[in-house]
Amino acid sequence: MNHFSKVILLLVTGLSVACGKTETESSLPQKGAAIPVEVISLQPGSFSSEITASGTFTTKDETLLSFKIGGVISKILVNEGDAVKAGQVLATLDLTEIQAGLTQAKLAYEKALRDQQRVERLFKDSVATLEQLENSKTGLDIAAQQVKTAEFNLNYSQIRASKSGFVLRKFANAGQLIASGAPVLQVNGAQDDNWILQATVTDQQLNQLSLGDSATIYPATSETGVSGTLIRKSQAADTQTGTYWIEVSPISKNGLKLAAGMFGKVTLSPSAQKDGWQIPYQALLDAQGDTGYVFVTADGKTCKKIQIKLGNISQNTVQVISGLEGYTQLIVTGSAYLADGSTIEIKNK
Incomplete structure (x- = not known):
């Protein structure tokens, strides 16, 4: 490579570096200058937060059947999984x-x-x-x-089905000596189509729910959800987990293939409304758990970083339950360059 070519190459390289530096520096706010931002007006309103929970299906009438007196079991006429009708003889003692x-x-x-x-x-x-x-x-x-x-x-000395359903468990066999009151069979009333989903929620979620709230139930055996209603909720916490149980009944059970203990999920829509704000997702900073931070401005010239309490977070918006009281303008762009008290210039006036 001759001397002239080397000079041309160095000039081109220098121009490229200079151009790249100028472009990068031009995109950053200059020190001491007002930082351009965009704001939106804060309008408080009312909204409800959907609650998602999981649990298992049951009929709430699972019954342990036993003989009134002890003796030797002569016959057990059913096996686990068998369908039974109310009044049907299921087992007998040697008479x-x-x-x-x-x-x-x-x-x-x-x-x-x-x-x-x-x-x-x-x-x-x-x-x-x-x-x-x-x-x-x-x-x-x-x-x-x-x-x-x-x-x-x-x-x-005979065990009869108390209602139509299925045999869930079998605890004994023919020829076995059984004591009075010892369980022999466990049955439920599933043929009466009285399935419910029993799920667990936190204390905060429980306070948001009311009997009759609508729900969508997603059984493990179905790809689509079915409509349901909240029919019961506990008044005491579980001593081991600290959670509360709720019971949701499917409105339409047609086509559902359920079994006792089957896993399911439910999405509940509380009828109780909360007061708060819906803000764009990009305005949220440093979210952790149910708290986060945003920048607001009161005078249009400086910003302030405040902590907020969050509700549900969706793909585009965030529910804010508290923290924005007394503020009317929220900064939605330019937050990456801001610090508490920074000078700002509103670009979307």
């Missing part, structure tokens, strides 16, 4: 001992009846005393009640 107890009670009643009749005749002949007559009547009444008890136990 040998129970029927023997009923027969014994009936024989005791017959004997007490004969004794009472004999004492009554003797009392008429002044042979038996009044006390003996009353005791015989009492013995007869006791024997009658023992028969009723044995008949009741025989009747409850």
Whole structure:
């Protein structure tokens, strides 16, 4: 490369560097100069924040079924997952001992009846005393009640479905010795189509919700949501998690394929309105949790950095619950170059 070419190359390189530096420096505010910004007017209003929660589906009528008395299980006629109808026999005990107890009670009643009749005749002949007559009547009444008890136990030596639904769990098998009241089967009333989604929310979210608020439920088995209604909410926090449960009922259950314990999500729309502001997302600085910062101006010449409390944050806007009281102009562009108290020049007057 000759000397002339080297000179030309150095000149071109120098011009490129100079041009790049000028372009970069020209885009930055000069020290001490007013920083150009754009502002919008702050208009307070009312809005509601959607609440998202998750939980599991249940029918709220899951029941543990057991025998009233203990004994040896003769038959269990259903398995887990089977559909059952109200009144259907699900399991029975071996009736040998129970029927023997009923027969014994009936024989005791017959004997007490004969004794009472004999004492009554003797009392008429002044042979038996009044006390003996009353005791015989009492013995007869006791024997009658023992028969009723044995008949009741025989009747409850079978387990019947309390309502139409499904068998959720099976805790015992035929031939097993079972104690009185020990669970044998767990069933629900799912065939009555009374599914609900039980979800958990925070204390702040609970205070925003009211019974009857509309909701959209997203079951794990469906890609689309179904409409629902908030029907119940707890009045005490869970001692372990500190959260509160709510129950949401689907309005239309057609086509839903649900099972007890299935996961689901819900988006609730509180009817209670909040007072606050909706501001552009680009105006928000240093957001963390439910707090953030913005720049405002009161005189149009200087800015002030203030802390705000946030509601929902969407793609384009942010809900501000508090912090903007008393301010009318919010800075939305130019915030990257600002510090608290910086001199500004409003460009969109």
